[in-house]
Amino acid sequence: MKLFFDNIDSLDQFTHELDHHPESLTCQHCGSQGHFVPHGFVYKNQHIDHSYEKEPVGKRIMCSNRYGRTGCGRTLRFYLADYVPALSRAAIHISLFFLALITGKPIQSAYTEATHTIDPRNAYRWLSKCQTKIIHYRAALVNRCGTYSSAFNWRAQRLQLLLPTMNDLRNNFSDSFVTDFQLKQQRRFM
Ligand SMILES: [Zn+2]
Known part of the structure; x- marks a missing residue:
């Protein structure tokens, strides 16, 4: 399953086309497919030279359990390849x-x-x-x-x-x- 993207626009676009590729995404939590909706950016305070700057480093999608969808309600994260998840350094x-x-x-x-x-x-x-x-x-x-x-x-x-x-x-x-x-x-x- 795709986890990393090369820029924020392609990641954003991917999260808005979730219904176009339902088989390629499986929820890590409940194993279901086809209930995903976009769920907001992940921001991180990145060390840039001597200061911290808040930058979007990824985006979440939700395995939705609302509006007729029967997912589990939990979220999955996707990342920009320029950042290593859980590290403060790029x-x-x-x-x-x-x-x-x-x-x-x-x-x-x-x-x-x-x-x-x-x-x-x-x-x-x-x-x-x-x-x-x-x-x-x-x-x-x-x-x-x-x-x-x-x-x-x-x-x-x-x-x-x-x-x-x-x-x-x-x-x-x-x-x-x-x-x-x-x-x-x-x-x-x-
Ligand atoms: Zn789920």
Whole structure:
């Protein structure tokens, strides 16, 4: 099922054409199809440079139980691929963090370079979360260039595991590989 969209207009349009493709959508809560109605945008306070800005990052639909529809009344969310659900940072910050690590930066400076903030606690959280997803990253790769692995031998063990895969993702997709991954795989990056 589609979860990520590349822009807010196509997501908005999708939620207004729900009756056109009833078989492609199944409610995660009750398993029914064909009772969906649009239900408003999801906003998130995004870190943009040094301030927070409220931006639409997704949209909800409701499995409606009103006006002759017999759904369960609960909502489903769809997202822009530029954002990772449940993270306060945009996808590009995560791509930039890994790109900086790939070029040899220590974790703290890579995080500062990507996010313009100095507290690196998130960096360690990101690394832990990504470690559990490595099998999904590898499944997304068309070409794997294992030759890069030796370039990361001097790094901490978990970076030795993660960085060759992140580098492969960058080479298979683009520098915005977190967004690309979510769009192509229809799966959260972390
Ligand atoms: Zn439902």
